[in-house]
Amino acid sequence: MGLVRHCKMHKLENIINYMVRAVRVLESMGKDDPIFVFSHIDTDGITSAVIIAKLLIEMNKPFILNFFPQISNKSFESYWQEVEPRYVIFLDLGTDTPLAYVKKTASISSSIIIDHHIVSSSDFSDPFSDPRSLVINPRLCEIDGSTEISSAGIAFLLANTFYGFFDRNKAHLFYAITGALGDSQDVGPKRSLIGINKFIVNYGERYGVINSYEDYILIGMGFKPLYRLLAEMFILDIPGISGSYEGAVDFLIQAGVLRRGDDPEKVYWDKLTPEQRDVLRNKLLEALVLKHCGKYSIREIDEMLRGYVYEFSAGQNHFCRYARDLSILINACGKMRSPEVAFGALLNPLNKDVVQQVFQLYERYRAVLSTIFLNMESQVEMHGSVAVYDGRDKIHEELTSSVASILAHALKSTAKIIIVLSRSVENALKVSIRGTNAFQGNLVEILKKVLSNLPEASGGGHELAAGAYLPEEKLESFLAAMERLLE
Numbered sequence: 001m002g003l004v005r006h007c008k009m010h011k012l013e014n015i016i017n018y019m020v021r022a023v024r025v026l027e028s029m030g031k032d033d034p035i036f037v038f039s040h041i042d043t044d045g046i047t048s049a050v051i052i053a054k055l056l057i058e059m060n061k062p063f064i065l066n067f068f069p070q071i072s073n074k075s076f077e078s079y080w081q082e083v084e085p086r087y088v089i090f091l092d093l094g095t096d097t098p099l100a101y102v103k104k105t106a107s108i109s110s111s112i113i114i115d116h117h118i119v120s121s122s123d124f125s126d127p128f129s130d131p132r133s134l135v136i137n138p139r140l141c142e143i144d145g146s147t148e149i150s151s152a153g154i155a156f157l158l159a160n161t162f163y164g165f166f167d168r169n170k171a172h173l174f175y176a177i178t179g180a181l182g183d184s185q186d187v188g189p190k191r192s193l194i195g196i197n198k199f200i201v202n203y204g205e206r207y208g209v210i211n212s213y214e215d216y217i218l219i220g221m222g223f224k225p226l227y228r229l230l231a232e233m234f235i236l237d238i239p240g241i242s243g244s245y246e247g248a249v250d251f252l253i254q255a256g257v258l259r260r261g262d263d264p265e266k267v268y269w270d271k272l273t274p275e276q277r278d279v280l281r282n283k284l285l286e287a288l289v290l291k292h293c294g295k296y297s298i299r300e301i302d303e304m305l306r307g308y309v310y311e312f313s314a315g316q317n318h319f320c321r322y323a324r325d326l327s328i329l330i331n332a333c334g335k336m337r338s339p340e341v342a343f344g345a346l347l348n349p350l351n352k353d354v355v356q357q358v359f360q361l362y363e364r365y366r367a368v369l370s371t372i373f374l375n376m377e378s379q380v381e382m383h384g385s386v387a388v389y390d391g392r393d394k395i396h397e398e399l400t401s402s403v404a405s406i407l408a409h410a411l412k413s414t415a416k417i418i419i420v421l422s423r424s425v426e427n428a429l430k431v432s433i434r435g436t437n438a439f440q441g442n443l444v445e446i447l448k449k450v451l452s453n454l455p456e457a458s459g460g461g462h463e464l465a466a467g468a469y470l471p472e473e474k475l476e477s478f479l480a481a482m483e484r485l486l487e
């Protein structure tokens with residue numbers, strides 16, 4: 001145990017050493033030319049961008065921020081060539097591709113690459129071969145970048161090396177946790193965060209910024225009235241309640257949480273007394289057990305609903321106090337191609353207009369998802385144990401990963417692997433791949449094998465989730481190779 005502890009501390013020290021180097025680079029940047037910041041448009045990318053932007057503002061550095069869904073395409077390439085950047089920060093956009101851009105660009109003086117994705121082995125041996133780029137990737141310190149820390153966590157650790165940053169910007173620790181949850185790093189017991197993420201949580205708890213505790217995880221519990229929360233809960237189908245606002249209101253009346261004549265819009269989960277919550281948990285369990293009897297035990301259902309809640313206890317004025325809620329709000333903005341709205345709201349949470357836009361985008365995203373939901377399963381084609389959802393003329397590329405995750409849950413007894421595709425830029429397809437519960441193996445290893453025969457394609461990921469881009473004409477050979485490797 002002592003050794004394990006020592007080892008973990010050692011890793012953390014290692015990553016903090018990188019921060020010290022990064023600080024020196026940062027200080028030298030932006031004196032004569034603005035810093036170009038490029039960030040990913042998912043929750044982790046957006047929260048990373050907010051933390052770094054705040055840091056640059058405090059350091060009084062001029063910067064230009066741009067969000068991109070990916071950077072290995074013509075639209076990024078032409079922007080890059082047009083601006084001829086001198087100073088660059090890449091956030092959550094991979095490590096190999098940013099390194100390659102820096103290497104081939106003469107105008108660059110210095111760059112920082114903050115990332116937690118897989119690094120290709122050739123670059124791993126020599127990640128600093130270009131003295132103009134500093135890579136901060138936990139994988140280089142033998143920290144698991146898929147579960148122990150995300151880009152937002154790294155950005156926070158970096159910002160936190162500046163004197164007083166945390167004191168002045170407590171919300172940014174909360175954003176770091178939100179980023180990790182956005183990347184599904186809650187893989188510890190009871191869906192808790194582990195590794196350095198946990199270290200950040202503990203740090204926040206020590207300073208009264210964060211509260212973490214076990215409870216039912218009801219996504220949206222901080223901003224949706226209870227009846228909507230229940231009716232819109234996707235994780236388990238509750239008879240009479242899922243999809244029905246009237247049903248949910250009736251249920252709450254019968255549970256004694258709502259009185260007839262009360263305004264249901266005003267009743268929130270986090271305003272209930274502990275006793276009311278107990279009653280509600282039990283009534284929910286009862287309803288679920290009736291529906292799912294035989295399939296799951298009461299304990300299993302209880303377990304499914306439970307998990308760690310991460311609450312921003314210092315954020316009484318913040319528009320969203322729960323990290324999981326915030327993560328889906330930000331994610332929705334990215335998926336609706338408006339990452340700058342989420343960015344604006346996080347940087348300035350008291351700006352009512354931009355906060356309102358975040359909620360509008362979330363509602364629109366939900367509407368898009370629910371129309372896809374309606375007949376999603378019927379549009380799946382089975383290729384052996386691979387389920388393929390062809391979203392080429394139905395969904396845009398930011399939605400593939402959500403649809404794949406939903407299908408992985410829905411088809412866990414019929415498929416091993418879910419593949420969802422949509423059109424990307426030019427003639428490329430975006431492919432999201434998920435392993436279901438029935439899948440035993442390592443998805444990224446399989447993907448690597450498939451891609452080794454398709455030089456025009458690229459991709460990466462981890463054990464149970466991966467993504468790739470490929471030319472449309474290669475789709476059939478890609479699917480055939482996936483199917484073959486799964487036999």
Ligand SMILES: [Mn+2]
Binds near residue numbers: 044045116150151183
């Ligand atoms: Mn990430």
